[in-house]
Amino acid sequence: MFFSYFGKYILLLKAVFRKPEKFSLYWKEIAKEMVYIGIGSLALISIISVFVGAVMTLQIAFQLVSDFIPKTIVGSVNRDSAILELSPTICALVLAGKIGSSISSEIGTMRVTEQIDALEIMGINAPGYLILPKIIAGITMIPILVYISIFLALLGGYVGGVASGVVSSSDYIQGITTGFIPYTMAVAGVKAFIFGFIITSVASYQGFYVNGGALEVGKAGTKTVVISCIAILSADYIITELML
Template sequence: MFHSLGRYILLLRLSFRKPEKFSVYWSEIMREMVSVGIGSLGIVAIISLFIGAVATIQTAFQLISDFIPKTVVGGITRDSTILEFSPTITALVLAGRVGSAMASQIGTMRVTEQIDALEIMGVNAPGYLISPKIIAGVTMIPLLVIISVCLGLTGGYIACAASQDVSTNDYLRGLTDGFNPVIATVCCVKAISFGFVITSICSYQGFYVNGGSLEVGQSATRGVVWSCIMILFCDLIISRLLL
């Protein structure tokens, strides 16, 4: 375990060495940003709308009574969406979509000796292959989380308009009442941390794969599993430290 941790830290150090040619790295960063951000927008939008709607319906079912103001539903939906649902569920979904693709791509390059060819030509392979992915992850995943929050709250509004258990005016009033800016800070910290975890762990699993196509698939699976575990662990630590 300590050997794997040492290799992981060494790989990160090599990934952020000074690039040989910045323009080449910049084009890779842009390509990875499009892949991570635009490529994941559809699945994130669908999941966020439904999660926001379900969270609102369930909160209304549990809390509506004559003694509880109906605006509470909007406040609880807002806080739970910003603090937990959007950053964590979005990250878990992206670990499966983005993380597995990164591990498979780098693993395929390893088993076909393309990484060895880069190193022979004097290219810093970790920097060329991994740093653009990490930069794209910590940049685009927070943006996807922000979109997820907006769509989740929109899904809650749609659920209120459709069910009439809570009026849309009460829901909107609940979204603005008693807002604590610290929950937005926690959401951003989680999103950035999750982006780093997904891209770095999956890239590590792909970079050190040995064997053939079977091992590439296994490395992608390990990358997703370890990413999900570390996402939940980071979620716990960040919530404990910042809340």
């Protein structure tokens, strides 16, 4: 079952990355998908990131029961947690539900209404035209969203920590600036890139091979979220093992 699924997945990707018939049509679709994935998800990612950063600051401060541990550690732990794990992974899991199910439903509806068959009859590479813009937009915009999420998580941690009194402004800022390793940002970027590819390609696969009607389209959306989340967490472990 797995090998059959993986084989069809690879064959679909080969068709997706075939040379486009007309680049101008693809650029319009790419721009539309970038707006949907990037700007359309910005508000949700921003709200989640701010609150996650604030909660993490409070929880880290709660664990610091010893007077011998400097308060600056709150900022440094929150920084590394946001960069390496929280922002990339939480953003990816949220976007798997929001974007993944939408892509799967969109392509699945086109499949059951025979719009994809019509494109193929006209000689258009349907996988390339429908899926390639989504993948390019995903691997481009999701890393940007992750970096925005990191900034907002640190900002939320600052506001939450200072407002609650668990850490002073100077201690928090000193914590997030002291001992910063730029390589961690590269790790976050690689994770975001891979997660973006997983979300868009898995969703497109599920939608493209829908058989049946509206019920099957709904099931494909559910399978997209489940498979994407499992693949994201697995990839998260592998990337962390290889890069750290």
